[in-house]
Amino acid sequence: MIRRVLSGPRIPVADPILRNALAIGLAIGVFGVSFGVVSRSAGLSLWQTQAMSLLVFTGASQFAAVSIVEGGGTLGAALSTGLLLASRNALYGVSLARLLRGSLPRRALASQLVIDESAAMAAAQREPARALRAFWLTGASVFACWNLGTLVGAALGGVIEDPEALGLDVVFPASFLALLAPQLGSRRAAGTALLAAALALSLVQLTPLGAPILIAASVAVLVGLWRRPAVAEATP
């Protein structure tokens, strides 16, 4: 039985994509509840809270913005921190550009769903058809769960459990780890991962929130442009 359990697929394949998207959605939903509560306590109305989850739809940005407001920070600080934390989605968008081709309305809709989880699920797939499915299912699941959770939290106020007591906060890095692993097949990828991790950690105490991750993306540019495969083949 242990063998059966342990011999599961390393990456979410066609059938479990929906299942995994729902699992991620569940964890997201609990945090959505938490956001709803925090946002109300920072003074936002139920409509404003829901609008943030529907329109901004970026967890880190939303939490950061309302916590700055609650702590007495300026609107400018809240917005610039929120936007900084949202910038990595631009990079995900670049990596997903080829996958998400299609009509403008479709791309416009897809854009709203470009976040850590949908990008990660797509990147972990080996085939474009599965990547596309993973992107849409994860994006839709997270959107629905995040907004439903927000509604519950904003409406019910303090009636929530602490998600961290259930270890739910660690679900995110754990899921990113599971989704990253299959992408580490080459030395370039493994090297990129290690360098990015080291760089990000080294910057935590030195830069604003969100900046370490964004700056770590530059490792992808450096490694990607350094000795590109085509160039390497051309050199004797």
Place this chain on the structure above:
Amino acid sequence: MTWAGILVLAGGAYALKALGVIGLGRRPLPARIEAVAPLIPVALLSALIVVQTLSTGHELVFDARLPGIAVAALAVMLRAPFLLVITLAAAVTAVLRGVA
């Protein structure tokens, strides 16, 4: 947080997301972007993992998240299914926090 603030944040967030998906349009991607693009999620995810596990705010913090992620890493190496990996991570972290 005013409505204007929310709309600015929403507009900015959307523009950032759409930058790649719409901004790059239907043109074939330049070779440089093709070379870099697959490594972007690798770098971002790797950074996210360490920052979300080993830091809180501006401080490096080592707490119950680390064993949770360590167990997740072990499970991933043993080719455990996705759901089991995240459940184990949450369970280990929750238990350690509960007994702390």
